[in-house]
Amino acid sequence: MYPLFTYDGIKVTCGVLATVGLYSVLYRENKFYRFFEHLFLGLAAGWTLLTIWVENLKGPWWDIMVGVPPEKAGDPIGNGNWAYILLLPLGLMGYMVFSKKHNWMSRIPIGIILGLWSGQQIQIWYNTYGKQIAGTAQPIWPTTWSSLTVPNYDKLQLAPDALAAAKSQVYLSQAITNFLFLVTVVCVLSYFLFSFDAKSKMVKSASSLGRYLLMIGFGAIFGSTVLMRFTLLIDRMYFIWIEWFNNIILNRH
């Protein structure tokens, strides 16, 4: 059968049409785009509506509340915990936001969610940044002047113990790198000091140096992320030209 008329052919064709439809906004806003935009929003909202029950309420709430039949339950046995019903009125308080008189009640569920979030910030702060602080504090003075840069270990042909000793040295180039790393972190951080009067010369020069160093960082970030954007476009083009045009329209494999 000509592949365009199979289910898979129709499915891929729909995908191609939708892709082209959304791309048309690159030319200008038009009816074709508007059609697919609303289709997109509708499907996404339908999916959300579905996941509210299927993913977010059925298992994590309803099943815990009323329990599950013993043959389906693992460990622990699926007894129901009826007290979970109290979450229903709590969640529904959010809907009071449209009420003119009782709209304040929507702040209760929001408050709980925010409270849980903010408590976690205190809990995770050090786990996130502690190691990074420690990782920034690297030696900035070499332990050896025998070589200015890291030697080529393969060429040295050392015994394992001597090799480990050689690797444990801090060479000048490493010390400089560590120093630059330190300077960048400190200067960038002092660029974000808001309450110090910039008349202080040290703060001022540190923060303007911080800005330049930031730009090196941003340039590197741009450089290393830009490739990914193109990858996704290439993937789309592969979808259109190979998966659709070549495999389905031309029926070649």
Place this chain on the structure above:
Amino acid sequence: MNLFLQSKVPNFWAQPFNSQGIWMGVLGGLLVGILIFLGLMFMPAQFRRPVVAFCTFIGGAYWVLLYIFPAPIDLQKTEMPTGPVESIGKWLTDANPVVVSISGTVTAFMLGLGIFSLLSIHLKRISRRQKDWAYSVILLVSLVSMAFFGYADYISRQGPDGTKLDLQANWGFVNYGRDLLFDGLLQQMDAAMFSVIAFYILSAAYRAFRIRSIEATILLSTALLVILSLMGAVAFVWNDAVKNMANGNDFLMNFQLTEIAGWIRRTFETSSLRGIAFGVGIGALAMGLRIWLSLERTGGGA
């Protein structure tokens, strides 16, 4: 007794599936909930802020306490904690699934509000025959059909034969419907919109990346160097040239493109990101603290 564990032995809080007890409990709980709801509605206005502040504080206090009293070290399921510190730690640890499901469930209930907002805007537009109302019809139709096919597909996959539907040969109408709407359209549109960025990057870079100032020049040249180093072919040619020139000199080998770019990324990219991250992290901590203790009012008003 621990309230937070799903008990194996039925008790007042936990009743077997589909028993009279569980439905009585649910009904009773619902009544209590409605009473609380009504009570809050008719509560005098001066108590409103304290109530919200209290709820927020309790929520945050859980994680803060868990930080101060972490799970006891190497506590097995069959062992009892020793001492008050461990007991608190164990109690908090056991409460974890409950806390997780509270925030998850409350969030899930709120999701409905988003759908509500969408429906209200688009139904209004259709009923008033406002500009572009036909598109609102498209939106609503696709919303309903996605939810319908999605749910029907979900139902068909429950039960012991659910795995069968992993094979397309066993599909029914609803499975095809869901697959077309979700895989055929929604996912493809996701990918399409994501890839639009490539076009915008090109036009933004063309328009904005001009060597106007020192800062722009720094940014541009670093970006260029890193981009080139990530292009395997360019890096290979450059590195090869350096290898030939260096001719065994280890110092010159450091000027390979991948080495230079790697050094820049390790030394400046990581560190400037880290500098920003420290600041943002402290900002989030401060904000979290202010929210937790209700020190500021959202919206900045009185």
Place this chain on the structure above:
Amino acid sequence: MNGQKSLGEVLQSLPKQVLYIILIVFTSVPLFFPVKVPNQPLESSVDLYASLMAVKPGETVLFASDWTNSTRGESLGQFNSVMRILMRHNVNVVLYSTGDAQAPRVAQDAIAKLNEERIAAGQKEYKRWENFVSVGFFSNGEATINGMGTSVRSSFNGKKDFAPGRGLTDVYESPILKGREKVSDFPLLIVVTGSKTSNITVERLSGKVPIAFAVTGVMGPETGNFYQSQQIVGFASGLKGLYDLEGLMEDGVNNPDKSGNIAVKSSKYGPIPGFPGEKNDGQGKRYYPTLHFAVGLLILAVIIGNIGMFLSRAGGRK
């Protein structure tokens, strides 16, 4: 303005649409002419490969699959490569997701395709329940992952997967989860993601279990930050990382080929074998050459814009 634009102005104001059409051409045509591009893997990719190969056969790893088809271009390839390594290495996998409700399905579909490939090559099927379980999606990722730090079992509480002949069954009934209560009972946690779930994982689980990532190119820099401070053991970033991984699967590390050449050297590790002759290349090999053209166009556009600026400045001074 009296009519004619100077060359500098023309170069500075090419219509966007023209650029877009050139970009489409540049990203389409090379796809039809695949070539092999020489490559040298990044250290982080080598570390990822080494940490995957270091898991002992028969062990079970945690695998957060947090990508969907919107990042298919990078994540699918990464997922396939990582899974191929684990499958060939006989490692069991516990799949879960906190990124997107659809992620578990997408991952299962990808595994089904890999299984077809394995069966076609005469290898053993990688079976659901015995080799992998799909725990499913968690809507509140931050709290769930935080909870996993305390107990994986209680975080996976109530989650079910299909057991052969039994239908939906609690995941902890599966043999591969036996005796693995805490996150430290797993030798490795792998996250393949297109969203920030990687950050959430590091924030809450680093230090408790070795973590390895495969992330999209955008997330490369911030992931590099965790890598530098040793919060994660290795990562592959974007298409480059994927291409590295595909190459490593072919060549191994410190692993001499038939003629004795070592393609990838690393002073950190002993010899680690590759899987030469098996199906190793996929998306990375397909897309990486084309990427050169697209990025080349970007560089060209920036250069043209700057030349235009200098020309019109020089013209303005007269």
Place this chain on the structure above:
Amino acid sequence: MLIAEAVGQQYRETGWFGVLFTAILVSFLLINIQRAKMGKNLYIRRIAGLNAIDEAIGRATEMGRPVLMVPGLSDNVNAIAVQAINIFAYVSRLAARFANPILLCCYNAAVFTLAQEVIRDVYQEEGLLDRFDPDSVRFVSDRQFAFAAGVSGLILREQTAATFFLGEFYAEALIFAETANSIGAIQVASSTEATQTPFFIAACDYVLIGDEFYAASAYLTRQPVLVGSLVGQDWSKLLVIALILFGTIFNTITVQSKTTKAWDDDNGVYKDVSERQSDPKQSFIQQLATPFLPKMEVERPKDPEAEASSK
């Protein structure tokens, strides 16, 4: 060994230093909030991007076209979203006074709820509730790229004069920024995701970098609590810098010594190695971050109830 009897032993695996350090940061914040509340006048430096807000709204009013705000793509309501909404409350206040239409597009339903409530409050406080259209604060989609498509469509159809993208932005950042740029809107943007900042820098008029976003509400409203907290944040940053500098010096000195401990894989213990430089990864500051202690097993009395039920 009864581990619980020794004070602080619960931090054996995580380290006590983290708890202490966090406690110090928290006390810095609280002390400075208190100082500011007591009327101490505290200084804040100028932040360029924030001065642009008034200009942007002024221009929108002149043109009679709406102001668009997006509080980022947070998965749930969190500090970033709240902070964005705080800034938008300021924007909406100005817009309300000038009777300028606003559009606030939300990605998450909980954020939508909060925004709806806050913006309504703003109009009410200004006594202009009749100017508030509940549909101007809307939920668009909680799917990243459906949201991007929807907001781009809105920007193009409504021809917004000013756009504010503040909060958590990911890949879609550039879609918004370029779309708004194409219709000549004035843009103020910020992403807490540092990886998106270069893209905003390329396409937007004013960009708040990193922490400037968190400083914004203090800068705009000058509320004592916020200003005090900002000063506390600065103290915390100085403490972090001090710790880094201290660690660097300490580390530089210790690594000069020629004895270190190395992990002996065969015997599973640390052994002394004399000929080797001490390993910076085992430096004092590293150990503060993650204690180098072997795993331990603890014997405890059995819980009869749990034993019975596990059978």
